[in-house]
Amino acid sequence: MAEDALRILVIDDNRIRASVIEQGLLEAGYSHVTVITDIEALMRCVVEIDPDMIFIDLGNPNRDSLEAAFAVSKAARRPIAMFVDRSDAAAMSAAIDAGVSAYIVDGLRKERVKPILDLAIARFNAFFRLQRELEETRSALAERKIIEKAKGILMQSKGISEQEAYDLLRKQAMRQNRKLAEIAEGLVLAAGLLE
Amino acid sequence: MTGLRHQTQIALGFVPLLDASPLIVAQAKGFALKEGLDLRLLREMSWAALRDRISIGHIDAAHMPAPLPIATTLGLGSLPVELETPIGLATGGNAITVSEELWRHMRDAGAPEVAGDPIACGQALKRVLEACQKQPARPLVFGVVHPFSSHNYELRHWLSAGSIEPDRDVQITILPPPFMVDALEAGRIDGYCVGEPWNSLARKHGSGRIVTTKNRLWPGIIEKVLAMRSGAVDADVTRRLITAITRAAEWCDDVNHREELADLLSQQDYMALPPPCLMPGLTGELMLGDAPPSLEPDFLRFGGSATVPLPSQALWLYAQMLRWQQTSFSPQDAERAAAVYRPNLWCEATGLALPQPFSITTFDDVHFDPGQIQTWLAQYAACVE
Numbered sequence: 188m189a190e191d192a193l194r195i196l197v198i199d200d201n202r203i204r205a206s207v208i209e210q211g212l213l214e215a216g217y218s219h220v221t222v223i224t225d226i227e228a229l230m231r232c233v234v235e236i237d238p239d240m241i242f243i244d245l246g247n248p249n250r251d252s253l254e255a256a257f258a259v260s261k262a263a264r265r266p267i268a269m270f271v272d273r274s275d276a277a278a279m280s281a282a283i284d285a286g287v288s289a290y291i292v293d294g295l296r297k298e299r300v301k302p303i304l305d306l307a308i309a310r311f312n313a314f315f316r317l318q319r320e321l322e323e324t325r326s327a328l329a330e331r332k333i334i335e336k337a338k339g340i341l342m343q344s345k346g347i348s349e350q351e352a353y354d355l356l357r358k359q360a361m362r363q364n365r366k367l368a369e370i371a372e373g374l375v376l377a378a379g380l381l382e
Numbered sequence: 383m384t385g386l387r388h389q390t391q392i393a394l395g396f397v398p399l400l401d402a403s404p405l406i407v408a409q410a411k412g413f414a415l416k417e418g419l420d421l422r423l424l425r426e427m428s429w430a431a432l433r434d435r436i437s438i439g440h441i442d443a444a445h446m447p448a449p450l451p452i453a454t455t456l457g458l459g460s461l462p463v464e465l466e467t468p469i470g471l472a473t474g475g476n477a478i479t480v481s482e483e484l485w486r487h488m489r490d491a492g493a494p495e496v497a498g499d500p501i502a503c504g505q506a507l508k509r510v511l512e513a514c515q516k517q518p519a520r521p522l523v524f525g526v527v528h529p530f531s532s533h534n535y536e537l538r539h540w541l542s543a544g545s546i547e548p549d550r551d552v553q554i555t556i557l558p559p560p561f562m563v564d565a566l567e568a569g570r571i572d573g574y575c576v577g578e579p580w581n582s583l584a585r586k587h588g589s590g591r592i593v594t595t596k597n598r599l600w601p602g603i604i605e606k607v608l609a610m611r612s613g614a615v616d617a618d619v620t621r622r623l624i625t626a627i628t629r630a631a632e633w634c635d636d637v638n639h640r641e642e643l644a645d646l647l648s649q650q651d652y653m654a655l656p657p658p659c660l661m662p663g664l665t666g667e668l669m670l671g672d673a674p675p676s677l678e679p680d681f682l683r684f685g686g687s688a689t690v691p692l693p694s695q696a697l698w699l700y701a702q703m704l705r706w707q708q709t710s711f712s713p714q715d716a717e718r719a720a721a722v723y724r725p726n727l728w729c730e731a732t733g734l735a736l737p738q739p740f741s742i743t744t745f746d747d748v749h750f751d752p753g754q755i756q757t758w759l760a761q762y763a764a765c766v767e
Contacts, residue, residue, distance in 0.1 A: 248560070
């Protein structure tokens with residue numbers, strides 16, 4: 188069986204993360220990749236696809252249901268959760284750190300599993316990085332918004348220019364050794380109370 | 383504080399359920415700190431995730447359904463990982479709930495208005511099934527949380543006592559506890575056996591009725607335990623952990639602490655449900671069938687005998703795996719199963735003598751002698767057509 192013939196199933200209710208992993212596998216030449224985000228359809232798909240490897244996010248609440256379904260499956264090829272004695276401990280540890288768990292059909296050779304597992308781990312980690320960056324961007328945007336609002340309040344109540352309002356906020360932040368956004372937030376909150 | 387320098391960090395995994403209370407309280411109320419333990423709690427949404435983390439050594443110990451460390455050690459349902467249980471976390475806490483529609487049929491078939499009696503309710507369900515056979519619809523589907531859970535065995539025991547063959551007459555499916563109420567409302571399942579608050583919640587939503595409880599089916603039988611990888615945590619740390627958890631468990635059992643416990647558990651990191659939803663399970667004041675709330679004595683217990691990991695209880699759970707054909711009997715497996723529950727450190731930590739093997743008699747008046755598993759199995763084998 189050629190590498191690209193391996194059937195890989197990715198189960199994740201996070202659509203973006205699922206497609207990040209799918210993309211990585213496709214780029215690496217694994218063309219038989221199926222992604223399931225709808226858990227309801229899960230069991231039917233597992234039977235139809237008859238996958239060689241399954242990736243599911245570690246925290247997915249449906250993992251016990253999934254494992255139970257494997258156990259009662261009439262199929263000869265039953266996927267088994269990967270453990271230390273299946274692969275090397277470092278790889279499994281990395282997988283758990285990244286938040287991915289893998290099931291492989293018994294008999295699949297370790298050297299074939301390893302690169303796919305490594306790839307999935309890398310993609311999970313890349314997704315977390317992306318997510319963190321997105322959150323940072325989001326909070327940076329929110330900070331900018333609140334500073335704008337605080338400046339507006341000062342300009343209106345004190346009749347000063349935008350630059351003067353900004354300088355006032357910055358001076359206050361330096362004096363109190365706090366972030367500009369925190370000072371702005373306090374001001375906006377206080378103004379809201381006084382309304 | 384000089385003591386802080388000697389804090390030992392312990393990572394504990396749990397699934398957000400009422401019976402994780404002793405672990406949550408051991409940390410939140412300082413019982414662990416007093417023993418020089420810095421507990422790090424990690425919430426997971428599946429038992430599989432806890433098993434993975436404990437196998438790889440990511441966590442030191444985990445909250446588990448009482449049969450699971452035994453099944454995992456025997457390599458049933460997963461690759462074998464040797465686990466041990468140094469302390470129990472709770473007895474009771476579960477109930478069986480059926481949909482409103484099924485309850486109406488059961489009432490028509492003679493189920494008592496005030497439910498609770500497992501035998502009468504089981505017989506009523508049998509009559510409903512017999513009536514269904516004349517006009518076949520889909521088979522009734524019941525949810526349980528894990529194949530190696532007391533819930534699965536309690537449900538099966540209850541069904542079969544009503545002459546219902548669990549693997550022939552109904553379907554049993556595995557669902558995470560928080561999904562049970564939704565599945566019942568959507569009509570995907572007709573009933574389930576699960577821990578509180580998921581029974582009282584269905585009653586509150588008007589989607590289900592509680593028919594019986596674990597304390598009635600299996601009085602005094604262990605429900606959840608703490609599991610560790612064999613030899614992974616040193617004896618001294620384990621003893622301190624046992625002390626912290628037994629004290630926390632006593633705190634949880636104190637009626638004066640119920641509201642504080644409900645408030646604590648309601649937090650986002652734990653159950654993430656309003657305290658009034660958690661109270662029926664903590665107080666044992668449940669609404670059975672059509673009845674108003676009434677007290678189920680010993681519905682959920684954390685402290686005292688609930689903490690002792692008795693090998694006789696491990697054998698009871700091993701016997702369930704045999705009864706429901708999850709494995710076949712071998713004297714070696716029986717020995718290994720019994721040895722998963724290790725009361726020696728519990729005795730050392732509490733300073734108490736090992737209690738006598740727990741005498742088990744279930745709701746169907748059948749007695750279990752841990753030395754005579756085959757005899758116990760034979761009593762049920764004779765009932766099968």
